Amino acid sequence: MPAAASTPEPRLAVLGPGLLGGSLALAAKQDGAAAQVALWGRRQEIVEQILRQGIADTASSDLAEATAGASLIVLATPVEIMPALAAQLARLPLAPGTLITDVGSVKGSVVRQLEPLFAGTGTRFLGSHPMAGSEKTGLDAARADLFRSQNAACILTPTENTLPQDIERLTAFWQGIGCRVLPLMSPDQHDQEVARISHLPHLMAVLTTLAALRQDATPLRCAGNGFRDTTRIAAGDPGLWTGIISQNREAIIAALHDARDGLGELLEIIESLDEDRLRQFLSAAKRLRDLLPALTATEHAHPDC
Amino acid sequence: MPAAASTPEPRLAVLGPGLLGGSLALAAKQDGAAAQVALWGRRQEIVEQILRQGIADTASSDLAEATAGASLIVLATPVEIMPALAAQLARLPLAPGTLITDVGSVKGSVVRQLEPLFAGTGTRFLGSHPMAGSEKTGLDAARADLFRSQNAACILTPTENTLPQDIERLTAFWQGIGCRVLPLMSPDQHDQEVARISHLPHLMAVLTTLAALRQDATPLRCAGNGFRDTTRIAAGDPGLWTGIISQNREAIIAALHDARDGLGELLEIIESLDEDRLRQFLSAAKRLRDLLPALTATEHAHPDC
Numbered sequence: 345m346p347a348a349a350s351t352p353e354p355r356l357a358v359l360g361p362g363l364l365g366g367s368l369a370l371a372a373k374q375d376g377a378a379a380q381v382a383l384w385g386r387r388q389e390i391v392e393q394i395l396r397q398g399i400a401d402t403a404s405s406d407l408a409e410a411t412a413g414a415s416l417i418v419l420a421t422p423v424e425i426m427p428a429l430a431a432q433l434a435r436l437p438l439a440p441g442t443l444i445t446d447v448g449s450v451k452g453s454v455v456r457q458l459e460p461l462f463a464g465t466g467t468r469f470l471g472s473h474p475m476a477g478s479e480k481t482g483l484d485a486a487r488a489d490l491f492r493s494q495n496a497a498c499i500l501t502p503t504e505n506t507l508p509q510d511i512e513r514l515t516a517f518w519q520g521i522g523c524r525v526l527p528l529m530s531p532d533q534h535d536q537e538v539a540r541i542s543h544l545p546h547l548m549a550v551l552t553t554l555a556a557l558r559q560d561a562t563p564l565r566c567a568g569n570g571f572r573d574t575t576r577i578a579a580g581d582p583g584l585w586t587g588i589i590s591q592n593r594e595a596i597i598a599a600l601h602d603a604r605d606g607l608g609e610l611l612e613i614i615e616s617l618d619e620d621r622l623r624q625f626l627s628a629a630k631r632l633r634d635l636l637p638a639l640t641a642t643e644h645a646h647p648d649c
Numbered sequence: 650m651p652a653a654a655s656t657p658e659p660r661l662a663v664l665g666p667g668l669l670g671g672s673l674a675l676a677a678k679q680d681g682a683a684a685q686v687a688l689w690g691r692r693q694e695i696v697e698q699i700l701r702q703g704i705a706d707t708a709s710s711d712l713a714e715a716t717a718g719a720s721l722i723v724l725a726t727p728v729e730i731m732p733a734l735a736a737q738l739a740r741l742p743l744a745p746g747t748l749i750t751d752v753g754s755v756k757g758s759v760v761r762q763l764e765p766l767f768a769g770t771g772t773r774f775l776g777s778h779p780m781a782g783s784e785k786t787g788l789d790a791a792r793a794d795l796f797r798s799q800n801a802a803c804i805l806t807p808t809e810n811t812l813p814q815d816i817e818r819l820t821a822f823w824q825g826i827g828c829r830v831l832p833l834m835s836p837d838q839h840d841q842e843v844a845r846i847s848h849l850p851h852l853m854a855v856l857t858t859l860a861a862l863r864q865d866a867t868p869l870r871c872a873g874n875g876f877r878d879t880t881r882i883a884a885g886d887p888g889l890w891t892g893i894i895s896q897n898r899e900a901i902i903a904a905l906h907d908a909r910d911g912l913g914e915l916l917e918i919i920e921s922l923d924e925d926r927l928r929q930f931l932s933a934a935k936r937l938r939d940l941l942p943a944l945t946a947t948e949h950a951h952p953d954c
Binding site for chain 2: 526527537540547548549551553558569572578580582586596614622629
């Protein structure tokens with residue numbers, strides 16, 4: 345189904361064998377975006393699972409071995425682990441021209457910490473955020489079509505130090521596994537937009553679940569698809585999301601303040617029995633939600649986080 | 650696919666040719682839950698569409714004509730219209746034993762207003778809430794498998810006046826079109842539970858949409874399936890939902906107060922940088938959300954409201 349990337353990466357090294365890392369390894373191989381794929385995992389039993397299931401051409405728990413000869417290295421660990429892992433990476437004898445990127449949901453803190461590590465080494469860092477995923481986690485949930493089936497948006501966040509050819513190369517790579525690469529954003533612009541469209545909805549799903557069921561879970565028996573969809577991402581990994589939220593605090597706090605203001609406004613409308621204002625309030629949300637393009641059934645069957 | 654209902658209703662009259670009324674007419678016919686199906690709509694062009702598309706055996710904009718000889722009458726209009734429509738209905742010469750029900754998302758106000766209208770007429774009212782639907786509305790969105798594909802929960806809300814045989818009969822009818830009939834609830838118990846599991850999530854989806862996009866809709870370009878699912882029901886009909894919310898105000902206000910408290914707690918956790926408490930907060934929601942049984946692909950493809 346997918347066309348091969350225009351110029352496949354000779355050797356891709358993916359660091360982190362979770363849902364995203366595993367899916368990335370599978371996709372890059374299947375879609376021809378990389379000629380060879382290596383996958384690094386910390387634990388030996390994961391390395392064995394990778395090899396047994398053929399998720400990558402090679403796998404290792406040794407960072408130097410996994411990244412030897414890599415043309416493109418993708419960090420696919422939780423964001424709070426990336427700085428220490430990248431520092432190890434920067435001490436390795438990587439080939440000149442090696443491009444390093446990541447899949448983190450936060451870009452400001454990641455780019456600020458990772459980019460300087462590679463300055464002057466002949467290798468370069470450029471942040472990516474492929475917006476695919478699932479409330480499921482781990483290698484067992486990895487799928488070669490994770491990105492393509494979700495028609496996932498992917499955001500590159502260059503800085504003043506980024507080379508144009510690296511943007512082109514990374515754009516081709518993500519497109520090669522089925523992502524829609526969005527217009528470039530600064531790391532901070534990324535964090536602002538993603539706080540609103542991803543981090544806020546995650547926390548609202550959490551709040552909805554708790555307000556619905558924390559006192560008494562009986563109403564769960566009445567749950568329909570409305571509750572199911574509205575709260576799906578609240579089943580996401582708490583550890584992963586604690587890291588994401590902690591690293592994008594300011595933008596998330598601003599979005600939550602707006603949600604709190606909206607909730608106050610809505611309560612006042614309902615308490616004052618003002619049906620006209622209630623209809624206007626609901627209509628304002630509908631108009632905004634209706635801007636989202638319709639979804640194909642295929643995409644809907646593979647939800648992201 | 651569906652088994653015929655044990656004892657089909659000889660003649661079903663559905664009042665209101667919207668998504669639910671139209672789907673009910675189609676389902677009752679296709680699944681053999683009623684031998685004959687009549688559909689009442691206020692506007693003549695809808696009546697013509699019903700007949701042209703074969704959505705019911707007969708259709709009329711005349712209430713007496715549509716309900717003549719009916720054994721079961723289902724009100725499928727917005728809830729705020731039901732009392733006036735039921736009052737008209739109660740003045741008609743309905744056959745003794747005719748059972749009247751509705752599909753309203755609110756039961757306290759509906760049952761309190763409708764049940765007394767039929768007392769002493771030889772006909773009886775018993776409230777129902779089949780929890781199926783979609784953010785789409787209107788007859789064009791009607792589908793024979795709306796209830797079955799969603800494995801929709803259906804709640805009957807008897808009172809001290811309800812006859813046991815009416816509960817049995819209505820249970821068989823809803824099961825006959827593919828609903829899961831839940832344990833009986835009082836109208837007020839229904840309204841409490843549904844406020845938490847349906848009305849609150851609807852309003853939270855509205856608040857999420859507004860907090861994400863009201864100031865600036867740019868982040869929409871980054872939307873993934875998380876935002877899509879979390880806010881889907883915010884595209885529902887504002888008029889319909891204004892009626893529902895207005896008639897279940899107290900329970901909804903209580904649920905929104907809990908959401909506001911949860912939001913305050915979450916903001917305090919994030920502002921104080923307490924990662925342990927944040928992880929616990931997210932984990933508490935995950936544990937509750939994980940109680941919801943997994944969904945089949947078929948069900949997921951047909952979202953309800």
